Amino acid sequence: MNIPYTVEERPDTGLANGKLGIWLFLASEVMLFGALFSAYIILRVGALEWPHGELSIKLGAINTVILISSSVTMVMAWASLKMNEWGKHRLYLTLTFVLALVFLINKYFEYSAHLAGGEGPSHSTFLAIYFTLTGLHGLHIVGGMIVMGYFLGPGSKMWKTSPEQFANRIEYTGLYWHFVDLVWIFLFPVLYLL
Amino acid sequence: MHPDPAEVKKTVRRYFMIGAALLVFTGVTVAANQFHFVVPVAITVALIIAVMKGSMVAAVFMHLSHERRWIYGALLLTVVLFIALMFMPLLTMLEHIGTPLDALRAAGGHAGR
Structure with a gap:
């Protein structure tokens, strides 16, 4: 049995089902991170003093550069498929995966430095919200890597049987990945600079 | 949306330009932080730049400009x-x-x- 509207657009929405599905999922993600940003505002406004300069701006900026670069490689992975350039698609998707891994390694060093100094989430309100926000964001990075790993491995077979559907799947993965980048674009100034 | 290959080829350069602009704005955010503005000004500046960067990601990379x-x-x-x-x-x-x-x-x- 074939699932309808995986490639062709539905006449009523003008969209393939996957596209509408991923956008609704991203809408729920906006509310999830929004709730945590809202919690951050409450905690910050209610705090008598708020630490400044506790996080390494250098590491945060490097991670921002890494995620922005990964967004470019991700969109290029999709564009390469649309231009029928399989080799380039593999290269760009692998690059995105590697950049995500480098982001997590960076984060590991950052977390380790804090934890080694006894600065865990229970140390202060700031660190509690820092670990919660960046931890949740890190889990999203891991989720994205799992999906990319699937499309670099067993999932790539679909390119031969249904190239349009495969390109759509990469597009949806890209939409998720750009959202993860977008969240970091706000997390960086809020946690590291302000 | 199902853009054809020729259409996608035209946007490739744009993707790299936006990527470069995002990196420049990241540099501007960090540089602005060196000025040690008072907190309300610092928050406003940082959030304006973040909104600009976010809009570029959403409009171009996520194709929201033509959805x-x-x-x-x-x-x-x-x-x-x-x-x-x-x-x-x-x-x-x-x-x-x-x-x-x-x-x-x-x-x-x-x-x-």
Whole structure:
């Protein structure tokens, strides 16, 4: 049995089902991170003093550069498929995966430095919200890597049987990945600079 | 949307340009932080740059600049609810539970009378 509207657009929405599905999922993600940003505002406004300069701006900026670069490689992975350039698609998707891994390694060093100094989430309100926000964001990075790993491995077979559907799947993965980048674009100034 | 290969080829350069612009804006954000503005100004500057960067990612990388009506509808609802969520902390200021009665009277509150 074939699932309808995986490639062709539905006449009523003008969209393939996957596209509408991923956008609704991203809408729920906006509310999830929004709730945590809202919690951050409450905690910050209610705090008598708020630490400044506790996080390494250098590491945060490097991670921002890494995620922005990964967004470019991700969109290029999709564009390469649309231009029928399989080799380039593999290269760009692998690059995105590697950049995500480098982001997590960076984060590991950052977390380790804090934890080694006894600065865990229970140390202060700031660190509690820092670990919660960046931890949740890190889990999203891991989720994205799992999906990319699937499309670099067993999932790539679909390119031969249904190239349009495969390109759509990469597009949806890209939409998720750009959202993860977008969240970091706000997390960086809020946690590291302000 | 199903853009054809020729159309996609034209946008490739744009993707790299936007990527470069995002990196420049990241540099500007970090540089602005060196000026040690007072907190309200620092927050405003940082958030304006973040909104600009976020808009570029959404418009170009996520193709929101030319999407279907249904996507815009879903996102409009999300934006409305997100803004409501951001203003939720204001409600905590209206909440008087736990405030000593004397403090409420001094602030001009009715103190439950």
